[in-house]
Amino acid sequence: MTRPLRLVAVSGGLQRPSKAAALAEHLMDLIADEVLCEQRLVELGQLAPQLAGATWRSHLPETVERELAAVEQADILVVATPVFRGAYTGLFKHFFDFIHQDALIDKPVLLAATGGSERHALMIDHQLRPLFSFFQARTLPLGVYATDQDFLDYRLQSEALIQRATLAVQRALPLIGLTRHAQSATAEELVAA
Structure with missing residues (x-):
């Protein structure tokens, strides 16, 4: 039997509650409805005091190192960030x-x-996609962009956004x-060895 996939979401939201975290959790739940997985949410706003001043990974506290390791060991990633000045947050990039x-x-x-208006929707393709292309990750076909009007009390309320999120997961x-x-092939190779 294969283990559950490790599904990790990273939210670049700087405060709690966060629309970026709410969107990330919604996307994780949609994936978990379809695939057996273990979910983990990394909220960068909660790590900010320990992360922001570090210049080398070896200087990071264990709490941040655990979250970095979770991302590196994930089988699937969901990343969500608010848009600041036309790009992802500085903390997200850091x-x-x-x-x-x-x-x-x-x-x-x-x-x-997530952003205040539709004018930042292309940030996914112009900022996030190139960042993850550097890592040679497989960015999934559809990104999901949400505006402030798509939420009510930090919960997705827009039917159009909910449909887009569902479609993005179905396409993924x-x-x-x-x-x-x-993962199954690797497990079988290990057993055979």
């Missing part, structure tokens, strides 16, 4: 600067962002299936 450059190779990554399932298949 966190991913500590991720080993080979750790995300071929890892499926579902991209998501074949790539997630490949991850499951690769």
Whole structure:
């Protein structure tokens, strides 16, 4: 029997509650409805005091190191960040600067962002996709962008957004299936060895 996939979401939201975290959790739940997985949410706003001043990974406290390791060992990633000045948050980028450059190779990554208006929707393709292309990750076909009007009390309320999130996950399932298949093949190789 294969183990559950490790599904990790990273929220670049700086406060709690966070629309980015709410969107990330919604996407994780949609994936978990389809695939056996263990879920973990990394909230960068909660790590900010321990993360923001560090320049080397070896200087990070164990709490941050555990979250970096969780991302590196994930089978599937969901990343969601608020848009600040047309891009992801500085804290989001700082966190991913500590991720080993080979750790995300071929890892499926579902991209998501939140912003005050629709004018920042292309940030997913112009900012997030290139960042994860550097890591050679498999960014999933559809990103999910949400505006402030899509939420009510930090819960998704817009039917159009809920449908887009569902479609993004449905389109991601074949790539997630490949991850499951690769995991099973590796487990069989280990047993045979």
